[in-house]
Amino acid sequence: xxxxTSSNFAKPDDAFRAVVEAHRGLNDEQSADLxxxxxxxxxxxIGDIEVLREAIVLAKRRMLDDGQQQQQQQQQQQQQ
Amino acid sequence: MAQSKTQFGYRHHPDQDRAGGNAxxxxxxxxxxxxxxxxxxxxxxxxxxxxxxxxxxxxIGEGSRAICFSKRSLEYWDRLGIGxxxxxxxxxxxxxxxxxxxxxxxQFDLLPEPGHKRPAFINLQQFHAxxxxxxxxxxxxxxxxxxxxxxxxxxxxxxxxxxxxxTPDGPYLLRAHHVIACDGxxxxxxxxxxxxxxxxxxxxQFLIADVRMTAEFPTERWFWFDPPFHAGRSALLHKxxxxxxxxxxxxHPDADPVVEKRPENVRPRLARMLGHEKFEFEWISLxxxxxxxxxxxxxxxxxxxxxxxxxxxxxxARGANSGLEDAENLAWKLDRVLRGISPxxxxxxxHLERSAAADENIRESTRSTxxxxxxxxxxxxxRKAVLSLARETEFGKRMVNGGRLSVPSIYCSPLxxxxxxxxxxxxxxxxxxxxxxxxxRSGISGYLTEAFIKAGKRFTLLEFANGAAIEAPDDVxxxxxxxxxxFDSAGLAAARYDAEPGTAYLLRPDGYVAARFRxxxxxxLDAALARATGNI
Numbered sequence: 144x145x146x147x148t149s150s151n152f153a154k155p156d157d158a159f160r161a162v163v164e165a166h167r168g169l170n171d172e173q174s175a176d177l178x179x180x181x182x183x184x185x186x187x188x189i190g191d192i193e194v195l196r197e198a199i200v201l202a203k204r205r206m207l208d209d210g211q212q213q214q215q216q217q218q219q220q221q222q223q
Numbered sequence: 224m225a226q227s228k229t230q231f232g233y234r235h236h237p238d239q240d241r242a243g244g245n246a247x248x249x250x251x252x253x254x255x256x257x258x259x260x261x262x263x264x265x266x267x268x269x270x271x272x273x274x275x276x277x278x279x280x281x282x283i284g285e286g287s288r289a290i291c292f293s294k295r296s297l298e299y300w301d302r303l304g305i306g307x308x309x310x311x312x313x314x315x316x317x318x319x320x321x322x323x324x325x326x327x328x329x330q331f332d333l334l335p336e337p338g339h340k341r342p343a344f345i346n347l348q349q350f351h352a353x354x355x356x357x358x359x360x361x362x363x364x365x366x367x368x369x370x371x372x373x374x375x376x377x378x379x380x381x382x383x384x385x386x387x388x389x390t391p392d393g394p395y396l397l398r399a400h401h402v403i404a405c406d407g408x409x410x411x412x413x414x415x416x417x418x419x420x421x422x423x424x425x426x427x428q429f430l431i432a433d434v435r436m437t438a439e440f441p442t443e444r445w446f447w448f449d450p451p452f453h454a455g456r457s458a459l460l461h462k463x464x465x466x467x468x469x470x471x472x473x474x475h476p477d478a479d480p481v482v483e484k485r486p487e488n489v490r491p492r493l494a495r496m497l498g499h500e501k502f503e504f505e506w507i508s509l510x511x512x513x514x515x516x517x518x519x520x521x522x523x524x525x526x527x528x529x530x531x532x533x534x535x536x537x538x539x540a541r542g543a544n545s546g547l548e549d550a551e552n553l554a555w556k557l558d559r560v561l562r563g564i565s566p567x568x569x570x571x572x573x574h575l576e577r578s579a580a581a582d583e584n585i586r587e588s589t590r591s592t593x594x595x596x597x598x599x600x601x602x603x604x605x606r607k608a609v610l611s612l613a614r615e616t617e618f619g620k621r622m623v624n625g626g627r628l629s630v631p632s633i634y635c636s637p638l639x640x641x642x643x644x645x646x647x648x649x650x651x652x653x654x655x656x657x658x659x660x661x662x663x664r665s666g667i668s669g670y671l672t673e674a675f676i677k678a679g680k681r682f683t684l685l686e687f688a689n690g691a692a693i694e695a696p697d698d699v700x701x702x703x704x705x706x707x708x709x710f711d712s713a714g715l716a717a718a719r720y721d722a723e724p725g726t727a728y729l730l731r732p733d734g735y736v737a738a739r740f741r742x743x744x745x746x747x748l749d750a751a752l753a754r755a756t757g758n759i
Contacts, residue, residue, distance in 0.1 A: 180608040
C-alpha cells in the first residue's frame with residue numbers, strides 16, 4: 144500500500160487542531176467550501192493518483208462502516 | 224440565415240438500369256458524403272481503389288457545424304492533397320483563454336514549439352471543408368459520387384452486401400464487398416444492422432449562434448465560466464473565416480428550445496456578451512448531446528466510421544477530428560485487404576484502435592461537460608474550489624476544464640512491436656509521427672510530414688543515418704536523415720524522435736509508429752512489418 148497510514152506528525156494533536164480551528168466560525172456551507180479547497184490542495188501536493196485513490200477508498204470505508212452500524216443499530220432496535 | 228452553400232445535381236447512373244438479379248458489383252461503397260466519407264473515399268481512391276460514394280442529399284449541409292480542425296486532421300488532408308486549401312481559408316489559432324466572471328484565469332498555447340508545418344488548429348466551417356473535399360473528389364476518376372442516392376435496405380450475404388438504394392428515378396440494387404457507413408449521428412445503416420446504441424445523454428442545452436460582424440477580438444478560443452453576460456452558465460467564442468464568429472451558450476436544462484432559438488431572444492444576450500449590436504445572425508441552433516459509441520465498429524461487411532460509430536460532446540473538437548482519424552486508420556487497412564496482401568483480420572485492428580480512441584474521446588469530453596455543468600451540489604462546490612484556486616495556483620489552472628482539445632490517441636495495438644531498447648523520448652509504437660522542420664541538401668526547407676508524403680504514404684522507414692543503411696523491404700518507403708539524406712539543421716527531428724545515429728522508425732501508412740529500433744536489422748524490420756500488416 145502506497146498510502147501511509149502510520150502516524151506522520153510529531154504532534155498529531157497540532158494537525159487535528161489546525162483543521163478543526165480552520166473551520167471555527169464557519170457555517171456548514173462555508174465549511175464544505177473550505178474542505179473542498181483543502182482536499183484539492185492536499186491531493187495536488189501528494190501528486191500520486193494511486194495514493195489519492197487509496198485515500199478515497201479508506202475514507203469511503205468509514206461511510207460504509209457508519210451505514211452498516213446504523214443498520215445494525217436499527218436491527219437491534221427492531222429486535223428490542 | 225445562410226442557405227446551402229453548394230448544390231449538386233442528381234445524375235442517373237447505368238447501374239440503376241440493371242435487372243434486380245443482375246445488380247452491379249463494387250468493391251467498396253461509402254455511404255455519406257460528409258467530411259469523413261469524402262476523406263475516406265479520397266484516401267482509398269489515391270491508393271488505387273474504385274469507390275462508389277452515396278449521399279442522400281444533393282447539397283452540402285447548412286450551418287457551420289464542426290469548425291475546429293486539428294493539426295492531425297490537417298496533416299491527413301495534406302496527404303489527401305487539400306491541406307493547404309483548408310489552411311489558406313481557415314483561421315489559424317493555438318491560444319485559448321479561460322475566464323471566470325469578468326476576469327481571465329489563464330491562457331494556454333496548444334503548440335508552443337516551432338518547426339511544425341501545421342498549426343494546432345484551424346477554424347473552418349464544415350461546409351467549406353466539404354466543398355473543398357468534393358472538389359478533390361472530382362479530380363479523382365476512381366470515385367463515383369452519387370447524390371440523392373439513399374440507402375433504404377441492407378442485406379448481408381456470404382460474400383457481399385446487397386444494398387437497396389432509393390433515387391428520384393426509383394430504387395435500384397447494388398452489391399458491395401465492403402460498405403463503409405459514414406452516415407452521421409443518426410446513421411440509418413446502424414439501424415439496418417440492428418446496432419442501436421445507448422449512452423449518456425446530457426440534459427443541459429447549448430445554443431450555437433454564428434454571427435457575422437467585424438470585431439477586434441484576437442483569433443483565440445475564449446471560454447467563460449459564469450460570465451457577467453450569462454450568469455451561472457458557460458460561454459464560448461471562436462472566430463471563423465468570412466467575419467463569422469461562433470458563440471456557444473450553455474442554457475438551463477429546462478429552457479424552452481423554441482423560445483430560446485428566436486433571434487429576438489438570442490440578440491440581447493449576445494449584445495451583452497459582445498458589447499454592441501452590430502452583428503447579423505448566420506445560423507442559430509440549439510442542441511443537447513450524447514456521449515456514446517457502438518459496441519462493435521465492424522458488423523460483417525459493414526464498417527462504421529465517424530459520428531455513425533461514436534458521438535461526443537462538442538467541447539474539445541473531438542467529433543469531426545476523430546472521424547477523420549477513423550478514415551486514415553481504415554483506408555490503408557481496407558486497401559491491403561482488397562489487394563489480398565493482408566488478411567481480412569487486419570480490419571479487426573481498426574475496431575480495436577479506433578474504439579479505444581472513441582472511449583478516450585468520450586471520457587475526455589464527458590469530463591469537460593461535467594465540469595461545465597456540475598451534477599450535484601458537492602460537484603459544484605469542488606468546481607468552485609478549483610476556479611478560485613486557479614486564480615493563485617498553477618495546479619488550479621490545470622484542473623479548470625473548459626474543454627480538452629483533440630489530440631491523436633496512442634494505440635495499444637496488436638500491430639505495434641513493443642520496444643526492447645531504452646528510449647528517453649520520441650513517439651512510442653502506436654503514437655502518431657511528430658512533425659519537424661528539415662531541409663534538403665540544397666537548403667530547401669521542408670517538413671518530415673512532407674517527406675512522408677513524398678515517400679509514398681505507405682509503410683516508411685525513417686532512418687537516422689549511421690554509415691551503411693539497411694536495405695528496406697519491398698514497398699517500404701525511406702526517409703533518411705543525415706549524410707546523403709535530409710538535413711536536420713536545428714536538431715528538431717533528432718530531438719523529437721530521441722534519435723541517435725542508426726535509430727530507425729517504421730511508420731505505418733497512416734503515419735503512426737509501428738516499431739522503432741536503436742540498431743535495426745533486416746529480420747527485426749521484416750518481423751515488425753509482418754506484425755503491422757496482420758501477416759503473422
